[in-house]
Amino acid sequence: MHKLLWGAVLALMLVGCDAPREQVTVHEREAVPDNLSAWHVVEAIDGKLTLNERVVPYDLNTALFTDYAHKLRTVWMPEGTSAAYGEDDFDYPVGTVISKTFYYPLAEDGSVLRTDDYSGDFAGSGLNLDRVKLIETRILVKRDDGWQALPYVWNDQQTDAVLEIAGDAKRLKLVSTDGSAEEFTYVVPDFNQCAGCHADNHTEKAIRPIGPRARHLNKEYTYQSGKENQLSYWQQVGFLSGLPELSGVPQNVNFKDTEVALAERARSYLDINCGHCHNPNGPADTSGLMLAHDEQDLRRLGVCKPPVAAGTGSGDRRFAIVPGHPEESIINFRVESTDPGAMMPELGRSLVHEEGAELLHNWIAGMPGNCSKS
Known part of the structure; x- marks a missing residue:
C-alpha cells in the first residue's frame, strides 16, 4: 500500500512538470520548416517569446533603421564550435543560427508605439507578449556552402511564425509619445530581397551577416547576469575565438x-x-x-x-x-x-x-x- 501511494504521488508530480524543451534544431537547406518554432531558437511559450538554452541575445552600437521597429537579435552555435574573430567579418561555423525578431511595443488601443524605450518589452532575456506586437523573425543559418536567409511572419495570435518566401505586408498605425499617429505599411522582404541586402560583396554574391561584426558588437549588453562587453561575453561562452585586446578592436x-x-x-x-x-x-x-x-x-x-x-x-x-x-x-x-x-x-x-x-x-x-x- 505504501509503495502504491508513492507511485501515485510520483505520477502526479511528473504530470505537473513541464516537458523538457527541445534543443535548437538546424534543418537541412532542402527541408526548412514552415514554422519558426521548429527551429527551437525563439519560441512563444506561456506568454513569452523565450530564448532556448545557449541562444545568446545581442545588440549593435547603431542599428539599421526599420520603420521604428524594435529588434531582438540572437546567435546560437553548435556545441564545441566558435566563430573566428576577424576585424571585418567573423568566420562563423557551419550550423550557426542568427535570428532577428522585429516587433513593436503595444499601445492600449492595439496600435504600435514609436519609442526608444525598451524597458517594458522584456521578460527575462525574451519578450513579454502582452506588451509587444510581433511582426517577423528572420533566420540566417550557415550551411556548408554559405548562408541561407529565411523570413518568418508571426500570426495574429503570436503563437508561431510561418515561412513566407514571398514576403508580406502589414498595415499598422504608429503612435508617438506626443499622441500623434501615422499609418504605414510594414513590408516584410521576400527571399530575394533578403539575399540582395546581405550580399554585400557584389562580385561573390554570397549572403553573410551584416550586424554581428566586431565594430557593431563592441559595446556593453545587459545580460541577466549583469552588464558585460558583448565580444568578451561571446569569448567566455565559447562563441568567439581569437579576440584581441578590446583596445585594438574597432568600434562604431x-x-x-x-x-x-x-x-x-x-x-x-x-x-x-x-x-x-x-x-x-x-x-x-x-x-x-x-x-x-x-x-x-x-x-x-x-x-x-x-x-x-x-x-x-x-x-x-x-x-x-x-x-x-x-x-x-x-x-x-x-x-x-x-x-x-x-x-x-x-x-x-x-x-x-x-x-x-x-x-x-x-x-x-x-x-x-x-x-x-x-
Whole structure:
C-alpha cells in the first residue's frame, strides 16, 4: 500500500512538470520548416517569446533603421564550435543560427508605439507578449556552402511564425509619445530581397551577416547576469575565438550619443544603414559613392561628388554632399524621401527616420568648404 501511494504521488508530480524543451534544431537547406518554432531558437511559450538554452541575445552600437521597429537579435552555435574573430567579418561555423525578431511595443488601443524605450518589452532575456506586437523573425543559418536567409511572419495570435518566401505586408498605425499617429505599411522582404541586402560583396554574391561584426558588437549588453562587453561575453561562452585586446578592436558609436563628435555619429549611421551596399565591392559600387566606416576619401564619401545618373533619384541636386548645405545635397534628399524611386535605403523602410535625417542634416550643415570649383 505504501509503495502504491508513492507511485501515485510520483505520477502526479511528473504530470505537473513541464516537458523538457527541445534543443535548437538546424534543418537541412532542402527541408526548412514552415514554422519558426521548429527551429527551437525563439519560441512563444506561456506568454513569452523565450530564448532556448545557449541562444545568446545581442545588440549593435547603431542599428539599421526599420520603420521604428524594435529588434531582438540572437546567435546560437553548435556545441564545441566558435566563430573566428576577424576585424571585418567573423568566420562563423557551419550550423550557426542568427535570428532577428522585429516587433513593436503595444499601445492600449492595439496600435504600435514609436519609442526608444525598451524597458517594458522584456521578460527575462525574451519578450513579454502582452506588451509587444510581433511582426517577423528572420533566420540566417550557415550551411556548408554559405548562408541561407529565411523570413518568418508571426500570426495574429503570436503563437508561431510561418515561412513566407514571398514576403508580406502589414498595415499598422504608429503612435508617438506626443499622441500623434501615422499609418504605414510594414513590408516584410521576400527571399530575394533578403539575399540582395546581405550580399554585400557584389562580385561573390554570397549572403553573410551584416550586424554581428566586431565594430557593431563592441559595446556593453545587459545580460541577466549583469552588464558585460558583448565580444568578451561571446569569448567566455565559447562563441568567439581569437579576440584581441578590446583596445585594438574597432568600434562604431551610438548615433544618438550626443557626447560623441557629430561626424563619428553620422559615419556610424551611414555605415550600418548604407555601407553594406555603398562599398567598393557592394551592389552600389558603380555609383562611386562609398559610405562604409573605413572610407577616407572625401570625394568618394560624397563631398562635391556628382551623381552617376541625374533625375528622380538625385532630386535634381548636383552633388551627393554640398558642405554647409544639406538642402542642396542628394544624400539628404534621398534619406528624407519615401518615394520608392528615390529613397535610400531603398528596402526596409516605408517611413522617414526623422532622427537619422536630422543627424545627417546637422552633419552636412556644419561641414566647412564649398563645391564652387567642382
